[in-house]
Amino acid sequence: MKKFYNEYSKYLKTKYGEKVYKLPVNIPCTCPNRDGTLGYGGCTFCADVGTGFEMLSNSLSVREQLEKNMDYIAKRYKAKKFIAYFQNYTNTYLKLGKFKGYIREAIIDNVVEIAISTRPDCISNEYLDFLNEIRSKHNVNISIELGLQTVNYHTLKEINRGHTLAEFIDAVLRIKKYQFEICSHVILNLPGDNITDTVETAKILSALKIEQVKIHSLYIMENTEMGRAYKHNEITIISKDEYVERVIIFLEHLNKDIVVQRLAGRAPKENSLFVNWGMSWWKLRDEIIEKMSRENRYQGKLNKFI
Numbered sequence: 001m002k003k004f005y006n007e008y009s010k011y012l013k014t015k016y017g018e019k020v021y022k023l024p025v026n027i028p029c030t031c032p033n034r035d036g037t038l039g040y041g042g043c044t045f046c047a048d049v050g051t052g053f054e055m056l057s058n059s060l061s062v063r064e065q066l067e068k069n070m071d072y073i074a075k076r077y078k079a080k081k082f083i084a085y086f087q088n089y090t091n092t093y094l095k096l097g098k099f100k101g102y103i104r105e106a107i108i109d110n111v112v113e114i115a116i117s118t119r120p121d122c123i124s125n126e127y128l129d130f131l132n133e134i135r136s137k138h139n140v141n142i143s144i145e146l147g148l149q150t151v152n153y154h155t156l157k158e159i160n161r162g163h164t165l166a167e168f169i170d171a172v173l174r175i176k177k178y179q180f181e182i183c184s185h186v187i188l189n190l191p192g193d194n195i196t197d198t199v200e201t202a203k204i205l206s207a208l209k210i211e212q213v214k215i216h217s218l219y220i221m222e223n224t225e226m227g228r229a230y231k232h233n234e235i236t237i238i239s240k241d242e243y244v245e246r247v248i249i250f251l252e253h254l255n256k257d258i259v260v261q262r263l264a265g266r267a268p269k270e271n272s273l274f275v276n277w278g279m280s281w282w283k284l285r286d287e288i289i290e291k292m293s294r295e296n297r298y299q300g301k302l303n304k305f306i
Contacts (some may be wrong), residue, residue, distance in 0.1 A: 002293070002298070003298070003299075004251075004289055004292045004293065004297075004298050004299065005251050005260045005263075005298065005299040006023070006256065006257065006258060006259050006260055006299055007259075007260065007294075008212070008259050008260060008261040008262070010262040011259045012083075016081050016112055018080065018081060018162070018259065019079055019081050020079070020081045020082065020083060020112065020113075021073045021075070021077065021079045021081075021083070022082070022083040022085045023065075023066055023069040023073070023082050023083065023084060023085060024065075024069075024071065024085050024087045024088075024117070025062055025065055025066065025084055025085060025086045025087065025102075025106065026056060026057065026058040026065065026087070026088050026092070027058055027062065027086060027088075027091065027102050027193075029085070029088070029089045029091055029093055029094050030089055031089050031090045031093060031119065031162075032090070032093060032119070032121070032122065032136070032162060033144060033161065033162035034089075035162055038162035039162055040161060041225060042160065042257045043059040043149075043159050043160055043161055043223060044158075044159045044160050044225035044226040044229075045159060045187075045218060045219075045220065045221070045224060045226045046224065047221040047223060047224050047271070048223065049080075052126060056068060056069070057100075058259055060154050061105060062084075062102050062105035063106075063108060066082070066084055066106060066108060066111065067108070067269060069082075070082055070110065071236050080110060081110055081112045082110055082112065083111070083112065083113040083114070083115055083117070083143075084106040084109050084111050084113070084114045085115040085117070085118055085145075086095065086102070086103075086106075086114070086115065086116050087117050088117070089117075090117075090118050090119045090122050091116050091117055091118050092116065092118040092119075092122045092123060092124070092127045093118070093119070093122045096126055096127065096130070097128075099127065100130055102133060103116075103130070103247075104134075105126050105129070107134070107138050107140065108259075111140060112140060112141060113140060113141040113142070113143060114131075114134070114140055114141070114142055114143075115142075115143045115144075115145055115183070116131070116142070116143070116144050116145065117145040117147070118144065118145070118146065118147075118174075119146070119147055119162075119163060120146050120147070120148065120167045120168040120170070120171035120172075121162065121164055121167040121171070123144075123146075123170075123171040123174055123175065125174070128174065128177075128178050128180070128243075129173065131180065132178050132180075135180075141181075142180045142182040143180060143182070143183060143211075144179075144180050144181070144182050144183070145182075145183040145184075145185060145210070145214070146168065146171055146172070146175075146182060146183070146184050146185065147161075147184055147185045148165075148168050148184045148185060148186055148201075149161065149187045149190065149195055149216075150186065150187065150190055150201055151165050151168075151194050151197065151200050151201045151204050152190075152192070152193055152197045152200075152290055153165050154192065155190050155193050155197070156217050157193045158191075158192055158278075159226070160225070160231035161191065165204075167177075168184075169208065172208050172210065175185055176209075181211040181212060182210050182211055182212065182216070183206055183210075183211070183213065183214055183259075183261060184210050184212070184213050185213075185214045185216060186199075186201055186205075186213060186215055186216065186250075187216045187218050187265075188216075188217070188243065188244050188246045188250055189217060189218045189237065189238050189242075189246065190217060190218060191235040191236060191237070192245070195245075195246060195249060198246045198249055198250050199249060199250070199253050200214070201250065201302075202249075202250045202252075202253035202254040202303075203253055204253075204304055205254065205255075205258065206253070206254055206255040208260065209255075209257060211258065211262055212258065212259040212260070213244055213254065213258055213259070213261065213264075214260075214261040215247060215250065215260065215261075215262055215263050215264065216262075216263075216264070216265035217243060217264040217265045217276055217281075217284065218237070218274075219265060219267035219272060219274060219275040219276070220237075220272070220273045220275075221265075221267070221271050221272060221273060222271040222272075222273060223271065227273050229259065230274060231273065232275055236275060240276075240277040240284070240287075243277075243284075244284075244291055245285055245291075247264075247288050248291060248292055248295075248297050250287060251292075251297075251298070251299040252297055252298070252299065252300070252301045252302040253302050254299055254300060254303060255300055255303050256299050256300025256303065258299075259299075260299070262285075263284070263285045263288050264276060264284045264285055264288075265279045265281065265282045
């Protein structure tokens with residue numbers, strides 16, 4: 001079967017010799033654009049629950065969350081290896097001492113990797129030094145997931161990210177010194193962005209030699225600033241066909257070696273105003289792949305600028 005893009009599941013199987021499942025971890029933290037340091041309310045698309053609607057409650061310890069999820073996944077899928085994914089909000093925005101405690105709780109049998117989700121303006125050497133120590137001492141891989149969303153700094157300001165492209169580049173260069181794999185999160189249908197922004201995002205990630213990318217499709221929730229704007233017809237969402245084309249264009253301009261974690265996002269049904277044009281995420285993914293197959297398009301096809 002032809003390889004249309006560099007799939008994350010296949011990458012993990014090659015890296016670890018078998019299927020590996022990513023388990024979300026929920027710890028009590030926030031973001032600097034929520035608590036008043038940079039602003040309030042967070043990103044205009046971010047609901048109060050953040051992005052972790054599928055996670056267990058943070059009233060459970062890190063170990064309890066992992067063991068509960070591991071037990072379920074092991075029974076259902078016969079899985080033996082796992083990634084502890086500190087997913088919600090900005091994990092490295094925690095005080096260093098608390099951060100260390102939570103990470104150490106994730107050092108349990110069958111956890112082969114710890115993935116840290118954070119913002120590019122919340123990366124410092126103190127935290128990276130500690131993660132490097134964890135990797136060396138416990139023989140567990142470390143990956144950092146950085147929310148970029150778009151390279152268009154005008155759009156970044158509009159969605160209240162609280163950082164620009166410069167902070168992202170600085171964070172990547174800082175993390176690269178530790179040789180941790182980096183996954184960049186991007187949203188390809190943000191209001192205000194166009195196909196040129198899509199191409200430029202792929203080119204910049206390729207130039208920076210990012211190891212992984214996670215492509216999100218924008219979803220809009222109640223009780224968010226973007227939700228308010230959506231209900232008042234103040235923003236326009238591109239069509240499904242345009243989104244499919246943007247994903248393919250993005251992949252064509254992306255270096256073929258960059259691992260792609262996903263092609264579309266998911267959202268809870270409750271309080272959703274807009275999610276994937278009423279389609280399931282996997283049907284949207286299948287439509288993207290079907291078009292790539294029909295038109296002979298694939299990741300890296302147009303990645304010729306470097």
